[in-house]
Amino acid sequence: MLSKYKILRILILFILLGGRIIAQSNRVVSNSTERDWLDTSGMPINAHGGGILYHEGTYYWYGEYKSGKTTLLPGQNWECYRTDVSGVSCYSSKDLLNWKFEGLVLKGMPGNTHNDLHPSNVLERPKVIYNSKTKKFVMWMHIDTADYSKACAGVAVCDTPTGEFKYLGSQRPHKAMSRDQTIYKDEDGRAYQIFSSEDNATLYISELTNDYLGHKETYTRNFENKFREAPAIFKTNNKYVLVTSGCSAWNPNEAEYAIADSILGKWTVIGNPCTGKDADKTFYGQSTFILPVAGKNKYYIAMFDKWEKTDLEKSKYIWLPILIIDEGKIEIPWKDSLIIK
Numbered sequence: 501m502l503s504k505y506k507i508l509r510i511l512i513l514f515i516l517l518g519g520r521i522i523a524q525s526n527r528v529v530s531n532s533t534e535r536d537w538l539d540t541s542g543m544p545i546n547a548h549g550g551g552i553l554y555h556e557g558t559y560y561w562y563g564e565y566k567s568g569k570t571t572l573l574p575g576q577n578w579e580c581y582r583t584d585v586s587g588v589s590c591y592s593s594k595d596l597l598n599w600k601f602e603g604l605v606l607k608g609m610p611g612n613t614h615n616d617l618h619p620s621n622v623l624e625r626p627k628v629i630y631n632s633k634t635k636k637f638v639m640w641m642h643i644d645t646a647d648y649s650k651a652c653a654g655v656a657v658c659d660t661p662t663g664e665f666k667y668l669g670s671q672r673p674h675k676a677m678s679r680d681q682t683i684y685k686d687e688d689g690r691a692y693q694i695f696s697s698e699d700n701a702t703l704y705i706s707e708l709t710n711d712y713l714g715h716k717e718t719y720t721r722n723f724e725n726k727f728r729e730a731p732a733i734f735k736t737n738n739k740y741v742l743v744t745s746g747c748s749a750w751n752p753n754e755a756e757y758a759i760a761d762s763i764l765g766k767w768t769v770i771g772n773p774c775t776g777k778d779a780d781k782t783f784y785g786q787s788t789f790i791l792p793v794a795g796k797n798k799y800y801i802a803m804f805d806k807w808e809k810t811d812l813e814k815s816k817y818i819w820l821p822i823l824i825i826d827e828g829k830i831e832i833p834w835k836d837s838l839i840i841k
């Protein structure tokens with residue numbers, strides 16, 4: 501016969517074990533910035549200002565590989581913190597939880613100071629899309645000099661998602677400055693670059709050529725003199741939804757979103773999508789990408805960087821679910837953790 505005491509112990513064990521199993525089966529990403537997000541080898545994930553490509557059953561997360569000392573460039577009228585260019589990292593995952601480091605798919609190039617990828621320059625916000633006609637993976641990124649005066653868009657290409665990408669060079673699209681940027685591949689296969697231009701005052705949206713390696717003549721100027729940065733875009737209910745940040749260097753500010761029937765505009769500003777504590781500061785993050793989760797209806801993850809401006813390598817990530825209200829109206833509520841469905 502089991503004593504009452506033994507039964508109680510078994511019951512407690514069962515409850516504890518049960519609880520643990522439930523916790524393990526929850527596919528949770530923590531937005532606490534106390535701890536690093538680790539890759540499958542136990543190293544902190546280093547992919548800032550990044551974006552995710554879903555290709556043939558695998559997610560590929562590309563981002564700025566920030567390593568080494570953060571320095572403040574003297575003589576600027578803004579807080580110009582930077583790290584040397586190391587390159588663009590890539591992590592792969594089947595489940596958005598376990599990320600395998602695939603290495604640097606585009607590497608910094610010490611040696612020739614005139615090379616865009618020289619460590620003394622700036623490489624930010626890389627994004628990759630796949631061209632199903634050319635069967636190439638195309639990466640666009642913000643290329644700059646240390647004082648951010650070059651303001652160019654760089655492009656690289658590869659036959660495989662995990663590199664090594666071949667750098668093709670940089671340019672000012674439409675002879676206009678290009679800084680914070682993202683790229684978007686539409687359902688019809690057309691692709692667009694969205695970038696802060698005119699000294700960050702106006703956001704350009706420009707159609708890429710059919711091979712995605714250059715720009716067509718078509719482009720629009722949006723949010724004129726509104727100084728929007730950090731563009732992240734997705735499409736729902738036949739509406740394009742564009743989330744941007746304000747312009748305050750590495751410091752957090754209020755996000756804003758706009759909707760449009762056509763990607764080239766006209767855009768209607770709706771307001772701040774963030775709700776909850778610190779929503780007026782984008783939860784101390786800054787938008788970088790919006791991921792439609794494969795095979796899920798209306799499940800979008802908004803990805804933010806939480807910059808650590810004096811030690812950029814230590815910057816963290818925030819991932820939040822997007823609530824679709826209706827007609828392209830959205831909300832991004834704060835959550836301590838995101839459950840990956």
Ligand code: DGJ
Nearest residue numbers: 549624680729730749750
């Ligand atoms: C804000 C941008 O969003 C970042 O990508 C970076 O360029 C910083 N400015 C530099 O201060």
